[in-house]
Amino acid sequence: MxxxxxxxxxxxxxxxxxxxxxxxxxxxxxxxxxxxxxxxxxxxxxxxxxxxxxxxxxxxxxxxxxxxxxxxxxxxxxxxxxxxxxxxxxxxxxxxxxxxxxxxxxxxxxxxxxxxxxxxxxxxxxxxxxxxxGDIVNAMILAHEYGHQLQYIFGLPTVTESTARPNELEADGFAGYYLRRPNGYNQTSFAQIAAAYEFAQSIGDYQTTSPGHHGTPPQRRSAVRLGFLLGQYSLSAADFDYNFFYYYQGVLNGTYKMAKNSQYPELDAYMKQYLDELKQIQTGEISAEEFKNLK
Structure with missing residues (x-):
């Protein structure tokens, strides 16, 4: 369903x-x-x-x-x-x-x-x-919940599955984006964001066929990392959704090196340096401890 x-x-x-x-x-x-x-x-x-x-x-x-x-x-x-x-x-x-x-x-x-x-x-x-x-954890949780408000308002996410995974991963991304933005929480140190995120959403789940599946722990880590990286740019909710799934879907299915984000060339040039890293987070090659020490 x-x-x-x-x-x-x-x-x-x-x-x-x-x-x-x-x-x-x-x-x-x-x-x-x-x-x-x-x-x-x-x-x-x-x-x-x-x-x-x-x-x-x-x-x-x-x-x-x-x-x-x-x-x-x-x-x-x-x-x-x-x-x-x-x-x-x-x-x-x-x-x-x-x-x-x-x-x-x-x-x-x-x-x-x-x-x-x-x-x-x-x-x-x-x-x-x-x-x-500390306070950053509650800021992150609230930003995640507000991400769902954006989904209600704008009919997001544009990617649908038989589980809750796209909704929850995008909300994780919205939270990572907010924590980085200068007009948001303005936290440019990913180490602090990662520590808060690991505390608040540490394990995800592996019930991949359950309607309530939120994503595996590595997938959730890669989602918040991607949101943080997109925080380098000012994006509307619709632009965020487009770019989040452009890169996240590519990381999941391995096709990201075959396509170019022609709609956002400057952002694409920035993101290319992180694509291998995102895939390594998603596959678990980058451990939870290594994740906390990313720049």
Whole structure:
């Protein structure tokens, strides 16, 4: 069954920030201050979007929507990142809300992008990511989720398969692109981006025939690396999609040396020096440790 873009997309891979974190009952639950609740329950994602295999794919029945995190510093960071991500793409902000469940904190280890212009971000995933990798991890996760918003808006990706892989790999690429862009997170050191990415989306999956397949670990690494490389240039969402799959499909099927990207000759000249590297990441010839040390 082909994945339909109109359904909300779960960032299943972020649920593997730590394999144990998805079902670790020992994860410390922070003290919760009073929050501004909206007296609403978060909408549940469609069943077809169940892609995280270590947590329940739905928000718990006792979870609540909030307009803030535990403190103003965290809330302001996420709101400012949301504004910066959307602005970089020339768009207005989607609705960003946070999900907490004081009676089952770990159930909020999730983030979901909805086709109705909303992103819901769980308390548990935010604070675990911040504790283990710092602000850049949550910036990356949010940029990935906003990548799904771009897919909803512009009918992307233009490449379709019988699994979720093109959607998720492109969202990984969108995140890598944002982290590099000067008007984005402006992080030109790939070592820091790679470390954050490995923390947040470390393993991918090998269930290649499952509708929820997100790509193998090496494929996901090559996708974020490709997004980072494309961040050398200012691209629209449609231009990004064209170039992302132009090079990514070539890396996957080995035909990249047989074609020239005549629509973007300057970008193509830049990318040619990295094509062998991308293929080596995708095949696993470049290890996870070597990936973290790329320039």
């Amino acid at each position: 082909k994945r339909k873009i109109q359904f909300p997309i779960l960032l299943g891979a972020i649920a593997v920030l730590s394999l144990s974190a998805c079902n670790d009952d020992t994860m410390e639950t922070p003290v919760q201050p009073e929050q501004q609740a909206e007296n609403l329950k978060p909408e549940q994602p469609n069943a077809l979007e169940k892609v995280c295999y270590y947590v329940d794919q739905y928000w718990s029945s006792s979870s609540v929507l909030l307009t803030s995190l535990q403190n103003s510093t965290d809330t302001n960071f996420m709101n400012s990142q949301m504004t910066k991500i959307a602005s970089m793409w020339g768009r207005s902000n989607p609705t960003l809300r946070f999900v907490n469940d004081p009676s089952n904190f770990n159930s909020t280890y999730n983030a979901i992008s909805y086709s109705t212009g909303k992103i819901y971000y769980g308390y548990a995933i935010y604070y675990d990511a911040k504790a283990k990798g």
